Amino acid sequence: MKLKKILPQLATLFVVVLIFGFFTMNAQLNMENRGIDFGYGFLTQESSFDVQFSLIEYSGSDSYGRAYLVGLLNTLLVSVLGIIICTIIGVIIGIARLSPNYLIRTTAAWYVEFFRNIPLLLQIFFWYYAALRALPLPQDAEAIFGASYLTIKGFYTPSLIWENLDIFIYSVIAAIVAIVFVRIHAKKLRENQGKHLPVLNISIAILFLLPLLTFLFGGVNVGYETPELKQLAKTSFKFEGGLSIPPELLSLVIALSLYTATFVAECVRAGIQGVGKGQREAAASIGLNRKQVLNLIIMPQALRIIIPPTTNQYLNLTKNSSLAAAIAYPDLVLVFAGTALMQTGKAIEIVSITMLTYLTLSLSISFFMNWYNAKIAIVEK
Amino acid sequence: MFKYLKQLTSLVAMVALLFTFTTETMAAKKSKTLKNTQKKGFVRCGVSQGLPGFSNADAAGNWTGVDVDVCRAVAAAVLGDASKVKYTPLSAKERFTALTSGEIDILSRNTTWTLSRDADIGLTFVGVNFYDGQGFMVRKSSGITSTSQFKNGISACTNIGTTTELNMRDFFNSRGISYEPVAFEKADEVVAAYDAGRCDTYTTDKSGLAAQRTKMSNPDEHIVLPETISKEPLGPVVRQGDSVWEDIVRWSLNTMIEAEEYGITSGNADMMKTSDNPAIKRLVGSEGELGAAFGLDNDWSYRIITQVGNYGESYKRNIADTGILPDRGPNELWTKGGILYVPPAR
Numbered sequence: 001m002k003l004k005k006i007l008p009q010l011a012t013l014f015v016v017v018l019i020f021g022f023f024t025m026n027a028q029l030n031m032e033n034r035g036i037d038f039g040y041g042f043l044t045q046e047s048s049f050d051v052q053f054s055l056i057e058y059s060g061s062d063s064y065g066r067a068y069l070v071g072l073l074n075t076l077l078v079s080v081l082g083i084i085i086c087t088i089i090g091v092i093i094g095i096a097r098l099s100p101n102y103l104i105r106t107t108a109a110w111y112v113e114f115f116r117n118i119p120l121l122l123q124i125f126f127w128y129y130a131a132l133r134a135l136p137l138p139q140d141a142e143a144i145f146g147a148s149y150l151t152i153k154g155f156y157t158p159s160l161i162w163e164n165l166d167i168f169i170y171s172v173i174a175a176i177v178a179i180v181f182v183r184i185h186a187k188k189l190r191e192n193q194g195k196h197l198p199v200l201n202i203s204i205a206i207l208f209l210l211p212l213l214t215f216l217f218g219g220v221n222v223g224y225e226t227p228e229l230k231q232l233a234k235t236s237f238k239f240e241g242g243l244s245i246p247p248e249l250l251s252l253v254i255a256l257s258l259y260t261a262t263f264v265a266e267c268v269r270a271g272i273q274g275v276g277k278g279q280r281e282a283a284a285s286i287g288l289n290r291k292q293v294l295n296l297i298i299m300p301q302a303l304r305i306i307i308p309p310t311t312n313q314y315l316n317l318t319k320n321s322s323l324a325a326a327i328a329y330p331d332l333v334l335v336f337a338g339t340a341l342m343q344t345g346k347a348i349e350i351v352s353i354t355m356l357t358y359l360t361l362s363l364s365i366s367f368f369m370n371w372y373n374a375k376i377a378i379v380e381k
Numbered sequence: 382m383f384k385y386l387k388q389l390t391s392l393v394a395m396v397a398l399l400f401t402f403t404t405e406t407m408a409a410k411k412s413k414t415l416k417n418t419q420k421k422g423f424v425r426c427g428v429s430q431g432l433p434g435f436s437n438a439d440a441a442g443n444w445t446g447v448d449v450d451v452c453r454a455v456a457a458a459v460l461g462d463a464s465k466v467k468y469t470p471l472s473a474k475e476r477f478t479a480l481t482s483g484e485i486d487i488l489s490r491n492t493t494w495t496l497s498r499d500a501d502i503g504l505t506f507v508g509v510n511f512y513d514g515q516g517f518m519v520r521k522s523s524g525i526t527s528t529s530q531f532k533n534g535i536s537a538c539t540n541i542g543t544t545t546e547l548n549m550r551d552f553f554n555s556r557g558i559s560y561e562p563v564a565f566e567k568a569d570e571v572v573a574a575y576d577a578g579r580c581d582t583y584t585t586d587k588s589g590l591a592a593q594r595t596k597m598s599n600p601d602e603h604i605v606l607p608e609t610i611s612k613e614p615l616g617p618v619v620r621q622g623d624s625v626w627e628d629i630v631r632w633s634l635n636t637m638i639e640a641e642e643y644g645i646t647s648g649n650a651d652m653m654k655t656s657d658n659p660a661i662k663r664l665v666g667s668e669g670e671l672g673a674a675f676g677l678d679n680d681w682s683y684r685i686i687t688q689v690g691n692y693g694e695s696y697k698r699n700i701a702d703t704g705i706l707p708d709r710g711p712n713e714l715w716t717k718g719g720i721l722y723v724p725p726a727r
Contacts, residue, residue, distance in 0.1 A: 342542030345502030
């Protein structure tokens with residue numbers, strides 16, 4: 001009886017191993033015939049190509065391994081920015097779709113239908129080339145708030161120059177720890193004595209006051225560097241100094257967030273609508289005010305519906321960020337599975353690393369969201 | 382008597398069978414790619430995604446260019462019809478994988494011959510059909526007339542996955558100029574971004590610059606700077622491991638160049654059959670048995686010349702007459718001051 005159950009499983013496993021083995025052998029044989037070596041040794045070799053935009057120090061004299069890291073960090077940057085912005089827009093639009101105001105409701109509906117029904121790659125091209133066509137050349141750019149410039153070569157804004165930045169960061173960490181303790185204390189107080197502390201106000205006060213003290217007593221100081229126009233040739237200018245964000249990153253983040261926000265908005269709307277009307281009425285009948293109804297009754301239940309499908313959208317956004325290659329944003333695909341692959345010719349190695357990386361990224365996001373979902377799920381008693 | 386006859390016929394039949402068997406296996410041994418190509422009835426050729434003069438498709442989907450002509454020459458030699466080519470447009474990034482994985486049999490896509498490509502990744506370069514070098518394009522209005530006027534912070538648009546990216550780094554580093562490389566996957570995207578003003582300069586092979594300039598919204602606003610910063614010998618590539626196929630592609634290209642050297646054109650090839658010069662007669666197939674070495678008939682080179690033309694005709698038709706590079710520069714025959722020099726076909 002047991003054998004009958006195991007046998008088909010074993011047979012399937014055998015077939016899978018056989019198929020996998022066949023392809024591996026075939027690849028090995030073909031590579032041998034064509035004199036292609038297999039190996040990951042190239043990762044330590046000098047890459048000898050430069051990358052436009054990097055979060056870490058990198059130049060062509062660094063290794064392919066470091067080039068991989070540059071690409072990975074750029075992918076992470078776009079993904080994180082995209083996830084944050086698409087969540088903000090998505091929540092706003094999702095709630096707006098349920099607004100009693102006709103204009104707001106309809107505008108939100110139009111937004112969702114418009115942006116989610118146009119292929120993402122087209123939207124990326126639109127934002128990139130539209131931006132390139134519409135933005136002024138550096139020498140024609142008008143200052144925004146006196147010192148920022150949005151030009152065809154990127155967005156330039158003053159950068160902060162910190163003195164004793166480490167002390168400031170420690171103070172922020174200390175503030176966060178303090179807030180956690182305040183919350184724990186407040187919870188105890190509420191459960192044991194029924195007293196309500198104004199937790200939010202206290203938290204904000206700590207978060208601002210503690211770092212502020214470091215300015216007064218810790219020797220922390222902040223200055224800034226403004227971008228300045230520099231002439232390269234008769235009609236060719238650029239901004240130097242300050243913080244510069246390349247137009248490729250800007251348009252990619254805009255396109256990804258606007259596109260994914262439509263799906264997030266639908267998740268949010270579905271989540272809120274998924275909470276029964278009776279819940280709201282019951283909550284009101286035991287004397288909770290509107291804010292409490294939303295915070296304590298509606299949102300905890302809505303979130304349970306919202307989180308799982310939103311996780312999918314975050315995963316999609318991360319994977320879609322690989323379309324960056326089309327507009328020269330140096331992400332993992334462009335730098336590593338593009339330039340590095342071309343220069344080394346190590347197709348199988350590089351593609352396998354890239355696939356594993358995206359798999360790891362997606363699984364991490366999934367893992368985190370599952371953890372969060374489990375945390376807010378109903379605890380059956 | 383009849384008894385012997387019967388035995389004799391069966392012996393003859395057996396010998397004949399054995400003979401056909403051995404000749405067939407020999408042909409198969411010679412070149413798997415050749416056999417497959419003849420079986421399929423077309424040459425599988427990897428080309429660019431559109432580079433005027435080299436490989437470019439018109440609105441009707443007809444491919445033209447000097448790179449395309451190499452594939453057409455091989456089709457004429459191997460299949461007897463230059464039009465029997467299946468073109469696969471490839472980005473710089475995809476090209477080598479497409480070739481090594483067997484999706485195409487010839488890569489004729491303005492590809493630079495370098496040591497690492499030749500030795501490391503299972504490719505074999507068979508020759509050079511265009512001697513090129515990397516250059517820079519700038520807007521005329523910028524007033525830049527030489528690369529010595531480049532300043533720190535210049536932004537340069539280019540393609541990914543090319544030798545261009547490496548040369549660019551060598552160039553700027555050796556001059557101590559900091560630069561912003563903006564690298565796109567497709568040539569069209571590079572052109573669009575440079576044209577819009579994203580970059581101060583656009584760098585790639587000079588022939589490429591000249592060809593892409595024709596795609597700009599206003600070609601007259603741009604100039605190609607005189608400096609050449611690298612050697613870029615462009616040529617067709619085949620997979621490593623099929624030396625007969627490699628020879629066929631190499632000598633198809635060489636035939637075109639040698640035909641020009643001897644003044645054989647698509648127009649006069651028939652008359653040349655009765656020439657007094659044995660070198661000419663060998664090229665048009667009226668003397669010698671050159672084709673047999675590849676397992677081809679003796680008219681293979683004649684078909685290349687009549688159907689595709691010699692190198693000079695191909696250059697004139699695709700590059701000179703289209704206004705891309707009217708001056709042949711180094712791509713002139715060695716007898717006329719250029720560096721085109723191929724081993725003799727004999």
